[in-house]
Amino acid sequence: MTATGAPEPPLHQPVLRDTVLRWLAPRSGGRYLDGTFGRGGHTEAILAADPGALVLGLDKDPDAAPAAAALAARDPRFRFLAADFSELGSALDEVGWDQVDGILLDLGLSSPQLETPERGFALRHDGPLDMRYDPGSGETAAELLDRLDEREIADLLFGIGERRSRAIARRIAGRRPLRTTGDLRAAVIAAVGPRRGRIDPATRTFLAVRSAVNREPQALAAALHAAPARLRNEGVLAVISYHSGEDRPVKHAFRRLAAQPEFELGTRRPIRADEDELSANRRSRSACLRILRRREAGESEPAPQEESPR
Ligand SMILES: C[S@@+](CC[C@H](N)C(=O)[O-])C[C@H]1O[C@@H](n2cnc3c(N)ncnc32)[C@H](O)[C@@H]1O
Known part of the structure; x- marks a missing residue:
């Protein structure tokens, strides 16, 4: 059973997992904020990528909490706060992290939320008209x-x-x-x-x-405002969006920031899933990943790449 009383639905496959990992490039002692923990697919990948990486996960959905508690119990490098990512600054303050090496926002709703009729997100199943995360x-x-x-x-x-x-x-x-x-x-x-x-x-x-x-545009705007200042040198902000209303503010915010000397775009164009992922995970079809990177102090301005990270 989930925290909201609904039966546990199918698992969520983390979208663009390997690409996100290549950009975040988890390292020992590195601190990573997963602002949309969901069922922890991306978080687990970050933790697995380096035995010294630390992750703070946030999610406002109480159904995310059991998976988060189970992960925290078996891996002390992970902490979870039931919080809105619009308040990522206070969440980081709460755990005493001033700056981090990577921030991930995988926007929207998870497969378990979509597949649980009681949550009222699904088109295909009848349920109460709720839709709150x-x-x-x-x-x-x-x-x-x-x-x-x-x-x-x-x-x-x-x-x-x-x-x-x-x-x-x-x-x-x-x-x-x-x-x-x-x-x-x-x-x-x-x-x-x-x-x-x-x-x-x-x-x-x-x-x-x-x-x-869910006041999604307001939450995203607040996170895009707060996140860049919380990145360490060479820190990466990765945002996965699923429709143009989500992607547009990310694109504009990243372009504005990349006009400043401290930041650069990871790639000129958004990154999309490859053929293998498209055939394995329907959700990846509309996924669009954008990357912003804080430059190392004194680093010159290399041209943004088309697709691959460092
Ligand atoms: C696409 S899922 C993330 C899946 C996750 N990356 C994984 O691999 O399991 C998005 C998650 O973000 C959460 N969420 C959406 N808006 C949020 C917000 N403003 N603050 C915190 N969590 C939010 C949803 O409850 C959902 O669990």
Whole structure:
């Protein structure tokens, strides 16, 4: 059973694991912050890469805590805090780490969250319309959609690139109160019709609502603001995003920072999964990794590479 009472779902395969490791290049005595612990796939890879590497993991989902506690019990190099990565500065202060050698944010939701109908993220299974990463705080998706007026719902959907935002918002408003993920999906289908291609017609709506419920843009902006100052010389900030609304602020923040002498982009273009990973892990299809590196003091400015790290 998970902490929220749901049965334990399938494991999460860490996306772009080997590439992230090549960039973080864990070393003995190195300190790494995994801001999105999930089930610890990336954290375990960092710990395994060097017997002297230390990791602090954060996650706001209580269902992440049992895996984190089990890992901390068998590996004293790991610590976990149930915290929002927007507060990564306070988390680092709490463990007495001023600066770190690497920070990883693997954004969005994990496979276990997606595959647990009780969490209310899934399009494919009916469940309560919840979608909170931390079910102990904040508004559920149902409460959010009850509170917003039709125009605010349309704006929310439009902001994530949903072209039929007005029609969908009208159906959502007209069918309230929506109580289940099935209610929300049915409202979208009533507005735009059933699935025609590969992608479910409610995909963008679910993404927009999840993002608003969890204040994802605000959390990401706060983390992008706080993280660079916490990197040691040669420290690396790695961010994996899964849609353009997540990737855009990362791209802009990294470009702004790379205009300063202390920072550089790891690669000119975002890094994507290779064919092997694409065929083994569906989730990797939309993954997009960007790297920012703090230069060593006095280091000159090499041109960013296309794909591979140091
Ligand atoms: C894609 S999963 C990470 C999976 C992880 N890298 C692994 O290999 O198991 C994203 C995780 O980040 C968590 N999360 C999302 N937003 C967060 C935030 N603002 N603060 C802390 N955790 C967050 C989610 O609860 C989820 O467990």
